[in-house]
Amino acid sequence: MPQLQSLLRRLPEFRESRMSAAGLSLWLNWQGDINPAVPQTLQDYGGMTIAAERDQSLWFFFSADVFLALARLEIWGKFNPLPVAVQVLPARLLLGMKREISLSIENVLTTQELIAPQEFQVWVHPRAREMGAGVPGLSFEKTAALRGMVPAEWTMLQADPRLPYQSTTGWYSVLRPLGNPLDKGFQAGWRAMFGEIEEILKRHKFKYILHESFLIFPLENLRLYRQWCRDLLQRVREVKEQRPDSYWPCVSAIVDRKGLNFNNELPRKLSLDWDQLVPDYPHASFRNAYLLGEGFTIHEVRFSVEHSSMDDWCNVGLAEDGQEAGALPVVVSTRAVAGNNPCCFYCGMRNHEVTACPTRKLESLTPSVWRDVALLDFETINRGFQIIDGQLAGDIGEGFTALLSSEGAEGIMTRAMFDIGSAGQHRMARRMWLARGKEYPKGLDELAPKDDNPVWAVLDGLRHGEPMALERELAQIQIKNPRDYRNRTMMGYVALERGDLMRAASLWKEAETLSPTQLQQAWHIFLQGRLQEVQGRYQPATQLYRQVVRLCPQWAEAEYRQAVCHVKMGFVEQATTQLLALMGQDPNVFNRILLDPEMERGHVHLLTALHLPWTEAENRVEEEKEGLSRLRGEVSSWFSDEHPFAAQTDVRVANLIRMSEIRNFVPYQTVINGRSQLEKDLQLRINREAKDLKTKFKGFMARLMYVRDEAAWFPFPRILVEFNKNYNLCAANLNWALKNNLQVAETFKRAHVVAEAEEERLQKLEGRLKFLRVVRDSTLFLLLLGRSFLWMEIIGLLLILVVLPLSLYYGERAGATWATGLISNQKWQLQKGFILILSIVALGLAALRTALVFEKKKEKLFSEARQGSGKKKK
Incomplete structure (x- = not known):
């Protein structure tokens, strides 16, 4: 037996309904297959299907046209079999916060059960009968309730077949x-x-x-x-x-x-x-x-x-x-985009006057806020919008104060929404007045020291002061500094807040002509364009923004505002092309579009248009995740785990994988670009290190050849057994590294190991070579010393053997008594003394001579040996 409660259980339940409407509900019961004319007629007269099962359904009507539809069916049922029972009940249609549809019916009515009849029957609840009482041709006959129906003054609907019962809707x-x-x-x-x-x-x-x-x-x-x-x-x-x-x-x-x-x-x-x-x-x-x-x-x-x-x-x-x-699942805060005020010059919202804009209290630019927005996924953004809606339900000023001080998603999003229009706000004036550069945005980082001009005090006082008093103060300042553009800038802001937009535009035009740099001129043109935009003059505003781009080609905000103007004019397709181009330059534009309160007119189009790049990015990220895993394995195949590049890459891959879990376009683009950049960095690192390894191995080989050449002159080859073994192994490894292609992962990785091992081996060989060189040089030195000493000793002995006897002979002939005494008494002692003195002198002279000519002799000997070995090789 059909039960009404069974249908109501199918409807969603929600604690809070967004809106509701009173009307009439139809509960239909039948057996088998229902005649298609029944649902078609109910639909033609404005009926909504709320829930349906195999043998029952629930409908809702906003108006009394339900009785006209039932009258048509009642007449048609008299001539055609139509075994359907209908109950007309008072009900209320409920719409949830996400537009879920539900129905509210009195609890006492929901417990009913009804058996399908053999003919068409319409049971009308007494409270529902009141809406159909005035319909011509309808009558309601009191009838006892059937089993399963709640006790009430039920009536049966009867229709006069002579009337057409046309729907009143149109x-x-x-x-x-x-x-x-x-x-x-x-x-x-x-x-x-x-x-x-x-x-x-x-x-x-x-x-x-x-x-x-x-x-x-x-x-x-x-x-x-x-x-x-x-x-x-x-x-x-x-x-x-x-x-x-x-x-x-x-x-x-x-x-x-x-x-x-x-x-x-x-x-x-x-x-x-x-x-x-x-x-x-x-x-x-x-x-x-x-x-x-x-x-x-x-x-x-x-x-x-x-x-x-x-x-x-x-x-x-x-x-x-x-x-x-095919649309992004983002529901923007209603209270952030709707309102009864004109579009605010500073932030674009309509929920406050321009003189009460919260951005007037902000002192510094916050471009870094978009990095925080990039970490928010769609669910977090939607929750943030709900909190913003709740905070702005009361006093707008207090709500924004609480939101700006919040560290949660709602605070980040509020600061980001205010940052969208930062180019026209007071905080930009503070930065622009100090800017010395000519290009945007680099020019804003080149700041001059703050001077003592009283216009600074006027800027600080604008948030609290009376515009009339500030205007008089600015007039006095202008007399003292008639060529200072900053005075015109402030007078323009004062005129803006007084509502004199024409005067504001004129003053900013004057400030443009007095501005000393191209950047400041472009900024005043931007202010004029923004002024045209908030007045609904989108064509002139677009022209002024284009002029800004001509002066400062990197000022993306001016291009973005052109797209916003096109959206406001209704040319969303043209704006979408511009916005997608800007997204290619800066992915943060994606989040800017989602949060911009001035994009409301094209919200549906834009959410649909952004769905394509979002889907592409989402699919790409899944591919990039696999690519990152593959890349991590590829890095391991080229580099050891201890290599600095491998450790750095592992950290970068881990960060990219973490960012790929954030459902936001900016992290997705970071992952996509980061993975491709990692591959480029890997290839560049491989090429650079392969080149460095080749150079290093050539250097190693040159050092090894030097070791070989130096060790070749060692006079005791039996001592060099271990030395030669290390030398041969080093030479073999270096020859392998120089001959092989290092653009192969296995070879490249092995080459790193070889480089480390052979560098250590070379150091040991060079350390051993120092000892060998000392032994070699000492041996050579002694040989040269011995040769020099020998020649000097021989020459000295010859001189002694010849000179000494002749001296004694001629001394004796000359009558020298010393000579006669020496000959007779100390001849052999004298010779021995001379020989000893000669040997000592010869040894000293030989050592001195050898020390002076040792390097020259050594190089001469080595060069002659090299030439000789070269001739043999030929």
């Missing part, structure tokens, strides 16, 4: 092209786009009015309403993909026709800000959007801070386009 569709009607591009683009739309109008035979670029036509029933929305969305998609030259962005609104007439004045009677509508998507109330049923998706439009009514605006898209599945 709508007007109003379509408006974007742009200036006087512009030639607008005229050509709208003409081509209207030709595409006119084909749909003719096919459905819609009667339309084309007045002042507004296209107006009625939608008589729900079928036409559904068909028009589907055809429009399909045609826009087709034109964009196949005939982009015929595309022109248009905004569309569909309104209930009750209380409105089909005439030229219809657009003026709609309480709708056309400049906030999203192009390409029909806009309707939530009540009308849910009537479209399956096949459509619903997107929020944040025209107001609160969404508490089913009559609030939304826009619809085709489910087959995959908008929900």
Whole structure:
């Protein structure tokens, strides 16, 4: 037996509903297969399927058209078998924070059970009967409740078959092209786009009015309403993909026709800000959007801070386009983007006046905040937006103060949202006045010392002072410093906060001409462009931003603001191209788009457009993870674990893997770029180290050849057995390293080991060579010394043997008594003394001579030996 409670269990449960609507619920019961005419008729009259099972279903209607649908079915059932039981119950439709649909029915009614009858029966609850009491042709007969139904004054619906029971629902569709009607591009683009739309109008035979670029036509029933929305969305998609030259962005609104007439004045009677509508998507109330049923998706439009009514605006898209599945899962804070104030010059939000902007209290630029935003995934960002919504529910100023001081995601996101417009804020003025550079952003880092000009005090006092008093103070300062551009800058800010935007633009123009550097001139042009932007003059603003880019080509913020202007104008497709190009230069632009409160008009388009690069990045990251694991193994195959590059690479890979777990575009791009950079660094390191190893091995070989040459002169070869063994092993390893290609991982890694081992071996050989060289040189020195001593000794002995006898002989002949005495008494002692003296003198002279000529003799001997060995080799 069908039970109502079984259907209600299928509905989602949530603690807080975002909005609700009173209406009527239908509980249908049947046996076997239900006739398709039943659900089709209920749907045509505005019914929504809430839940369904094999033999029962639950529907909801916003209006009393439910009785018209049941009347048609009741009449049809008299002539055709229709074994269906229907209960009409009072109910309330509930929409959750994520647009989940549920139904609220009195608890006493949810316990019912109902047996399917043999014919069509409609049981009407007494409280539901009140809504159908005024419908012509309907009557309600009191009938006793069946078993399983709750006790109540149930009535059976009876319908007069003579009445048509046509649905009372109907709508007007109003379509408006974007742009200036006087512009030639607008005229050509709208003409081509209207030709595409006119084909749909003719096919459905819609009667339309084309007045002042507004296209107006009625939608008589729900079928036409559904068909028009589907055809429009399909045609826009087709034109964009196949005939982009015929595309022109248009905004569309569909309104209930009750209380409105089909005439030229219809657009003026709609309480709708056309400049906030999203192009390409029909806009309707939530009540009308849910009537479209399956096949459509619903997107929020944040025209107001609160969404508490089913009559609030939304826009619809085709489910087959995959908008929900193909859009980033980010829900922006409503209170951050909506409000009743004009767009704030400083931050772009609408929830406060320009004189109450929280950025006026910020003193320093915070570009590093985007590094913190990059660590937030989508879930964290959504939670942050929810907290921001909660903080801004009360006093806006106190809420922002709490958010700016928070260290959580909400604080990071708030500071980032304020950083988006930092170029036009007071804190930029503080930096720009001290900047000495000519290019952006490097010029902001070249700062001059702060002077004692009183304009600094005016800047600090602007957040608290009275604009009139500050203006008088600035007038006095200008008399003393008539050529100081900073005075004009401040007077422009004062005029801005007083609401005199024309005077602010004029003053900033003067400041531009007085600015000493190109960077400061570009900044004042930027301020003028921002002033045009907040006034809705997007074309002049775009031209001024382009001028900024011409002066400072690296000022990406000016290019970004051009894209924002295109979004505000409704040309989201053109803006998307610019934004994707900026994302290629700086991935942080991705997060900037998500957080920018001024992107609301193109929010749906942008979330869809960003889904493609996000999906590509997500898929690439999965590949890069595998690539990082492979790269880590590749590094291990080339380098040992103790190698500095391997340790450094391991840290970099670990950081990239950690970042790949953060579901944010910036870390994903960091992983993608980081992995490719790691591969480049690996290849460069391999090439460099391979070259260094070759050079090192050549140096080792030269050192080894020197060791060989030096050791070759050692006079005792039997002592060199161990030395020669180490020499031969070193020579073999060095020859292997020099002959092999080091661009092979195994060879490269082995070459590192060989280099370390042979360097140590060479050091041992060179240490051993020092001892051998001492022995060799000592031996050579003694040989040279002996030879010199021998020759001197021989010559000296000859002289003694000849000179001494002759001296004694001639001394004796001359009558010298000393000579006679020496000859007779001390002849042999004299000779021995002379020989001893001669030997000592010869040895000293030989040592001196050998020391003086030792190096020369050694080099001469070695060179002659080398020449001799060279001739033998030839």
